[in-house]
Amino acid sequence: MLNLNLPKLNIESETLGIWFQYNDKISFKVARYGNVEYIKQMLKFREEYQPMLDDKKIEEEEAKRILAEIYASTILKDWRGIEDSGKELEYTVENGKEMLSDERYRDISEFITHRAQESSNYYEEELVKTKKK
Numbered sequence: 001m002l003n004l005n006l007p008k009l010n011i012e013s014e015t016l017g018i019w020f021q022y023n024d025k026i027s028f029k030v031a032r033y034g035n036v037e038y039i040k041q042m043l044k045f046r047e048e049y050q051p052m053l054d055d056k057k058i059e060e061e062e063a064k065r066i067l068a069e070i071y072a073s074t075i076l077k078d079w080r081g082i083e084d085s086g087k088e089l090e091y092t093v094e095n096g097k098e099m100l101s102d103e104r105y106r107d108i109s110e111f112i113t114h115r116a117q118e119s120s121n122y123y124e125e126e127l128v129k130t131k132k133k
Contacts, residue, residue, distance in 0.1 A: 008124040017077035018122070020115045022108070029078035033116035038074040045070060065101055072096030075116050 009032075017031040031038070045066060052058040078091045082099075089095055099105050100112075115121060 007120065009119070009122050010124040014122045017075075019080075020111075020121075022111060026081040027079065028076060028112055028115075030112055030115045031075050031077055032119065032122045033075060033113070035074065038070070041070040041074050065097070068100040069093065069097045071100055076100065076112055 014032040015035045015037060017029040019027050019029050021027045049058055049063060049066065073093045073096075076091075076096045079096075082089045082091070100109050
């Protein structure tokens, strides 16, 4: 196995997620965008729904709900500090899908997406410094 002087992804964290602090009370456990689970779900989605999308036989809102469910099951893995009407709300895929589908929480979705897309968040170690020639 090669041991290159390049950043190495922590494969476990890439799929299981790592915690990101949103504010003093709220944090999200986020898996890396493009992880194996995500790719499998997206391939399945495209296979099942792309022809209907192309033929406009599925509403855009329905497609967004399905994509939110994929995201809630493969990217957003957990949360802490989220409350619904003053009571702590446990993370479930259904609760995650509902939040991710709600336009009022678009900023939160973007926060999660940005963390998931930043590959360096999932490096096994900090960027390896290479010697200058």
